[in-house]
Amino acid sequence: MELSPLQRSVLDKYETLSKSLHNLDETIKNLRENSSSESPEQVLRQLREIEVKIALVGTLFKGSVYSLVLQRQVIQNSRTYGDR
Known part of the structure; x- marks a missing residue:
């Protein structure tokens, strides 16, 4: 098939x-x-630190993409209105 x-x-x-x-x-x-030598609280604290860092990277990435989209819109608008 x-x-x-x-x-x-x-x-x-x-x-x-x-x-x-x-x-x-x-x-x-x-x-x-x-991690048998580490307490569950220590492991959770480390995971939380990783989670915060991942969230920060995600936010920065989204901001960068949004900035690029806005820049392209400004360039496209200036070409469109500049031709008139």
Whole structure:
């Protein structure tokens, strides 16, 4: 049976998701095995620090994309109104 491009794309996304979840599972297992000397509170504190850093990077990325979109709109508007 031949798959449509959309079906192939969906299956590829599921494959990527499956690999990511498998990697996450392995990472969690490793954390559990290697963090026996650390208290759960210490692990949670470290995870919270990582979460804050990821959120900051995400915010900076969104801001950069928004800035680029606005710059392109300004350039496009100046070309449109400049031609008149």
